[in-house]
Amino acid sequence: MTKIGFIGLGIMGNPMAMHLQNAGHSLSTVKHISPIPEQILEKGAVVYENPKDLAKESEVIITMVPDTPDVEEVLLGTDGVIAGLQQNTLVIDMSSISPIATQEIAKQIELAGGQFIDAPVSGGEVGAREAKLTIMCGAKGENFEKVLPLLELMGSNITLVGDIGAGQTCKVANQIIVALTIEAVGEALLFASKAGVDPKRVREALMGGFAGSRILEVHGERMIDRGFDPGFRIRLHQKDLKLALEGARSLGIGIPNTATAQELFNVCTANGWQDLDHSAMVRALELLAAHQVAN
Amino acid sequence: MTKIGFIGLGIMGNPMAMHLQNAGHSLSTVKHISPIPEQILEKGAVVYENPKDLAKESEVIITMVPDTPDVEEVLLGTDGVIAGLQQNTLVIDMSSISPIATQEIAKQIELAGGQFIDAPVSGGEVGAREAKLTIMCGAKGENFEKVLPLLELMGSNITLVGDIGAGQTCKVANQIIVALTIEAVGEALLFASKAGVDPKRVREALMGGFAGSRILEVHGERMIDRGFDPGFRIRLHQKDLKLALEGARSLGIGIPNTATAQELFNVCTANGWQDLDHSAMVRALELLAAHQVAN
Numbered sequence: 106m107t108k109i110g111f112i113g114l115g116i117m118g119n120p121m122a123m124h125l126q127n128a129g130h131s132l133s134t135v136k137h138i139s140p141i142p143e144q145i146l147e148k149g150a151v152v153y154e155n156p157k158d159l160a161k162e163s164e165v166i167i168t169m170v171p172d173t174p175d176v177e178e179v180l181l182g183t184d185g186v187i188a189g190l191q192q193n194t195l196v197i198d199m200s201s202i203s204p205i206a207t208q209e210i211a212k213q214i215e216l217a218g219g220q221f222i223d224a225p226v227s228g229g230e231v232g233a234r235e236a237k238l239t240i241m242c243g244a245k246g247e248n249f250e251k252v253l254p255l256l257e258l259m260g261s262n263i264t265l266v267g268d269i270g271a272g273q274t275c276k277v278a279n280q281i282i283v284a285l286t287i288e289a290v291g292e293a294l295l296f297a298s299k300a301g302v303d304p305k306r307v308r309e310a311l312m313g314g315f316a317g318s319r320i321l322e323v324h325g326e327r328m329i330d331r332g333f334d335p336g337f338r339i340r341l342h343q344k345d346l347k348l349a350l351e352g353a354r355s356l357g358i359g360i361p362n363t364a365t366a367q368e369l370f371n372v373c374t375a376n377g378w379q380d381l382d383h384s385a386m387v388r389a390l391e392l393l394a395a396h397q398v399a400n
Numbered sequence: 401m402t403k404i405g406f407i408g409l410g411i412m413g414n415p416m417a418m419h420l421q422n423a424g425h426s427l428s429t430v431k432h433i434s435p436i437p438e439q440i441l442e443k444g445a446v447v448y449e450n451p452k453d454l455a456k457e458s459e460v461i462i463t464m465v466p467d468t469p470d471v472e473e474v475l476l477g478t479d480g481v482i483a484g485l486q487q488n489t490l491v492i493d494m495s496s497i498s499p500i501a502t503q504e505i506a507k508q509i510e511l512a513g514g515q516f517i518d519a520p521v522s523g524g525e526v527g528a529r530e531a532k533l534t535i536m537c538g539a540k541g542e543n544f545e546k547v548l549p550l551l552e553l554m555g556s557n558i559t560l561v562g563d564i565g566a567g568q569t570c571k572v573a574n575q576i577i578v579a580l581t582i583e584a585v586g587e588a589l590l591f592a593s594k595a596g597v598d599p600k601r602v603r604e605a606l607m608g609g610f611a612g613s614r615i616l617e618v619h620g621e622r623m624i625d626r627g628f629d630p631g632f633r634i635r636l637h638q639k640d641l642k643l644a645l646e647g648a649r650s651l652g653i654g655i656p657n658t659a660t661a662q663e664l665f666n667v668c669t670a671n672g673w674q675d676l677d678h679s680a681m682v683r684a685l686e687l688l689a690a691h692q693v694a695n
Contacts, residue, residue: 204595227609239609264605267597274595275602278588282611285584285657292580292655293573296644299651300499300569302562307570310559314522314534316577318613349591356594357690360587362580362657395652 106130107255110163112156112179112186113200114142117226118169120233121199124258126150135159156180160189165255166196172344173202181213192218195252199240201225201280203348204273205355207243211269220248221269224256225276227283229337237261241279243271277352280345284366284383286320291387294328299394304329324384336382343370343379401425402550405458407451407474407481408495409437412521413464415528416494419553421445430454451475455484460550461491467639468497476508487513490547494535496520496575498643499568500650502538506564515543516564519551520571522578524632532556536574538566572647575640579661579678581615586682589623594689599624619679631677638665638674 110133111122119142126132126148133151134141141152153159156179160166166186168179176198180186186196196214198207198221211221222244232238238260242249249265256263266275293316294304308325311317327333346367353360372389373379405428406417414437421427421443428446429436436447448454451474455461461481463474471493475481481491491514493502499518506516517539527533533555537544544560551558561570588611589599603620606612622628641662648655667684668674 227611229610239605241605262605262608264601266601266605270595271597271601274592274597275605278592278602279606279609279611281588281591282581282584282606282613282616285587286577286581286611286613288657289577289580289584292658293576295653296576296648296651296655297569297573299653300565300647302566302569306559306561306566307573310534310536310557310561310570311574311577313557314574315524315614315618316522316574316581318577318581318615319610320613321577323610352595353591356591358590358594359685359688360591361660361688362583363587365656365660390654393654393656 108133108162108164109255110134110153110156110159110166111169112159112167113169114145115139115169116230117233119145120230121169121238121259123148124236125255128258130255133159133162155184156186157184157189160186160194161191163191163194165252166194167199168197169199171200173206176200176202176210177206180210187213187217190214190217190219194219195222195248196220197222197224197252199224199226201276201345201348202273204270204277204352207273208270220245222248222252223269223272224252225272226260227276227279228260233259240264241266241272241275243267243269243273243275245269274352277345277349280342281349281360281363283320284342284346284370284386285362286318287324287384287386288362288366288369288390290321290325291328291390294325295387295390295394327382327384328387333378333381333385335380336384338380339370339373339383339385340379342383343367343374346370403428403457403459404550405429405448405451405454405461406464407454407462408464409440410434410464411525412528414440415525416462416464416533416554418443419531420550423553425550428454428457450479451481452479452484455481455489456486458486458489460547461489462494463492464494466495468501471495471497471505472501475505482508482512485509485512485514489514490517490543491515492517492519492547494519494521496571496640496643497568499565499572499647502568503565515540517543517547518564518567519547520567521555522571522574523555528554535559536561536567536570538562538564538568538570540564569647572640572644575637576644576655576658578615579637579641579665579681580657581613582619582679582681583657583661583664583685585616585620586623586685589620590682590685590689622677622679623682628673628676628680630675631679633675634665634668634678634680635674637678638662638669641665
């Protein structure tokens with residue numbers, strides 16, 4: 106039984122934390138802006154005033170918050186984890202944030218006597234609920250071995266990708282591929298449907314071949330059925346592509362189709378679609394198609 | 401036993417024709433620029449002087465040639481199929497050509513008393529050899545039913561997508577998705593490797609999740625191992641994206657990432673890489689990365 110402090114009990118964090126509780130670990134958390142889920146409290150979670158107090162009583166600390174500044178605040182801020190950190194506490198950041206900022210944060214945690222692991226996930230709400238997340242880790246090998254039993258309670262496809270930051274880099278790579286595959290399926294289905302061919306039949310014909318993918322299967326269907334309830338929200342994927350584009354600039358590489366995909370997400374947001382599923386990117390492509398345009 | 405005239409015994413056509421022969425059908429062909437494969441002749445194929453003579457003796461005619469003008473010449477040219485076409489002969493074009501030209505060609509075949517089916521394939525040389533091609537058909541339903549037993553000798557995933565031309569439209573959609581997924585995997589693996597993370601580990605970590613695809617599996621590995629022997633040649637994929645971009649222009653849609661992918665293929669061709677596998681598109685992305693540039 107490990108004393109785990111879990112910060113960030115949102116759509117993803119809530120089911121993840123419950124899997125840890127269900128396996129018999131002792132869970133604590135901190136006061137959130139939103140109320141703490143009843144089930145978590147019923148199972149005996151302790152609620153601390155702030156991350157500093159939580160850190161004093163935790164062997165492992167997991168963060169699952171929206172963005173880079175949130176991780177920085179929770180870990181490094183006043184009353185942050187770092188202010189109460191015990192020697193050799195393992196800090197696992199499972200949020201999706203900047204790989205570069207991650208290395209900075211890790212350095213400070215290590216200076217304060219802790220150990221750091223970045224372990225962002227993919228697989229969405231369903232993956233979190235079913236404990237079938239893909240978890241991409243950046244860590245020292247011995248730290249990875251220590252936390253693997255905990256990660257296995259939340260995910261089914263867990264890889265040590267490399268040193269600290271490598272998990273976040275891998276997550277960015279994941280989000281590039283997912284966005285660009287959605288865009289590809291959008292271009293292809295739009296092409297077919299404007300040519301007068303049923304996109305449903307096209308999707309079926311392509312499923313078994315080299316054009317086949319989870320995205321064609323799941324997001325292709327959403328595009329055809331116009332089922333844009335999230336799923337994964339456009340504004341979150343915009344955040345991830347921002348990390349990709351900033352990263353590319355600092356690495357000195359060009360990623361032209363990621364740039365275009367981000368522009369298409371921007372068009373969606375400009376039209377108020379930022380809380381639709383990312384498959385709604387096809388709507389931005391549809392706006393590019395010939396219309397009656399006033400003047 | 402059907403009397404089949406098969407025109408185009410190249411890398412794809414050769415194994416496809418052999419499957420038909422092996423099933424007991426009587427095969428004929430025409431003199432090609434390249435010699436006719438020995439095995440085909442040994443099994444008793446008749447060789448006609450030209451497509452007109454072949455058409456006089458065929459119940460079904462299959463074409464598997466490189467491009468739109470080749471199909472037009474073989475079917476509609478002087479001494480072409482149309483000049484010898486028998487009533488109700490089924491003409492199946494399995495080449496990958498323009499969906500718009502296809503409808504024109506079909507009209508002329510029908511006016512001459514024949515029936516037309518477009519049935520382009522994907523799955524490459526391996527798929528052709530193993531009779532596991534994906535075959536995308538555009539046809540009248542009754543014609544599709546008639547040729548299905550023959551198609552099943554060559555492919556394992558056969559769909560009637562819609563009316564005449566729909567097969568070619570579907571193939572274009574296929575080639576859009578394949579090119580853009582290759583591009584996506586290229587951007588992602590380049591990002592990871594420039595960030596100092598092993599792209600091999602990234603590929604493995606992503607395989608099970610939403611970024612997973614046949615392309616990540618097969619072409620991702622080729623990029624990592626630098627194994628660019630074709631496979632499917634860049635210059636052929638360039639031809640297919642040309643069909644996509646011309647089609648998009650005439651349909652009044654924008655397909656921005658297809659346009660970029662074509663530019664990247666153009667960069668490959670400009671560097672003499674047109675006969676490498678299409679996964680070598682990653683090399684064009686690598687050229688975009690920071691280098692020591694002489695003035």
